Amino acid sequence: MKPVARETVLITGASSGLGLELARCFAADGSGLILVARNTAALEKLAEELRRLHEIPVQVITADLSLKESPQYVFEQAGRAGQVVDVVVNNAGFGLHGAFAELPLARQLEIVQVNVSALVALTGLFLPGMMERRRGGVFNVGSVAGFLPGPGMAVYFASKAFVQSFSEALHEELRGTGISVFNLCPGATETNFSQVARGHRKSERPVKRMSAPEVVAAGYRAFRSGKCFKVTGAVNTVLTQLPRLLPRAAVRRAVGRFNQ
Numbered sequence: 001m002k003p004v005a006r007e008t009v010l011i012t013g014a015s016s017g018l019g020l021e022l023a024r025c026f027a028a029d030g031s032g033l034i035l036v037a038r039n040t041a042a043l044e045k046l047a048e049e050l051r052r053l054h055e056i057p058v059q060v061i062t063a064d065l066s067l068k069e070s071p072q073y074v075f076e077q078a079g080r081a082g083q084v085v086d087v088v089v090n091n092a093g094f095g096l097h098g099a100f101a102e103l104p105l106a107r108q109l110e111i112v113q114v115n116v117s118a119l120v121a122l123t124g125l126f127l128p129g130m131m132e133r134r135r136g137g138v139f140n141v142g143s144v145a146g147f148l149p150g151p152g153m154a155v156y157f158a159s160k161a162f163v164q165s166f167s168e169a170l171h172e173e174l175r176g177t178g179i180s181v182f183n184l185c186p187g188a189t190e191t192n193f194s195q196v197a198r199g200h201r202k203s204e205r206p207v208k209r210m211s212a213p214e215v216v217a218a219g220y221r222a223f224r225s226g227k228c229f230k231v232t233g234a235v236n237t238v239l240t241q242l243p244r245l246l247p248r249a250a251v252r253r254a255v256g257r258f259n260q
């Protein structure tokens with residue numbers, strides 16, 4: 001018999017880290033999945049695991065979201081089998097450590113394309129269907145970085161500030177429509193993020209990180225209960241409050257020192 005799911009959830013960046021854990025979490029709840037990233041082998045491996053464990057339909061779409069045309073391609077591939085996407089999880093993202101003037105501009109523009117433009121495009125493409133059905137969800141993955149200026153990772157922090165602002169605004173615009181918009185704001189988490197951001201150079205500073213399952217479990221609960229956003233972890237919650245507690249100059253210097 002063909003597996004039937006309670007809803008279909010499209011997750012970008014599902015090949016590792018938080019996206020992979022989010023896929024496991026939605027699957028355990030009986031959702032069918034569409035997994036998107038560049039690493040097809042990792043997506044297929046996860047799809048196989050989740051089909052076997054939960055008897056849910058799982059589709060894999062290979063796409064590079066740093067390319068402008070990819071969100072439209074993902075939208076078309078997802079709709080191929082008459083599939084209705086109920087929830088879009090905009091999780092794919094990356095950052096780069098270093099001074100803006102010293103990092104390659106093309107790579108920094110890719111951060112904007114993946115973290116910001118693709119997120120807006122996928123939300124805009126899937127939202128009209130949700131509006132028609134008067135139900136659905138947009139689950140974004142922002143960051144504690146979205147609350148702070150980030151010297152040493154300037155474009156990444158700014159991209160997450162966009163995600164925070166955009167998510168909160170959409171949450172408000174769509175209140176009462178049956179569509180929930182949510183932003184998960186993790187701090188340092190054990191994933192491949194740091195290796196990618198440092199070009200696979202090891203950080204000299206030992207940083208305490210939350211585990212990906214821990215972050216995702218808290219985010220998933222908050223999303224299902226209709227929250228607007230969730231900062232995970234007590235220390236991270238304090239970090240998001242720094243701009244209220246300290247002069248802005250002190251905050252940006254502290255973050256700059258931390259990012260060095």
Ligand SMILES: NC(=O)c1ccc[n+]([C@@H]2O[C@H](COP(=O)([O-])OP(=O)(O)OC[C@H]3O[C@@H](n4cnc5c(N)ncnc54)[C@H](OP(=O)(O)O)[C@@H]3O)[C@@H](O)[C@H]2O)c1
Binds near residue numbers: 016036039067092093
């Ligand atoms: N880990 C942290 O400390 C932390 C903290 C706060 C927020 N976040 C956010 O959490 C999200 C997930 O990151 P993670 O921590 O799980 O890191 P990760 O393990 O490096 O995962 C990043 C995911 O994004 C995908 N991705 C990256 N570039 C892509 C592209 N051009 N096209 C399509 N997919 C792409 C990767 O897939 P492929 O490589 O297969 O394409 C991968 O699945 C990001 O938005 C990140 O900013 C992370």
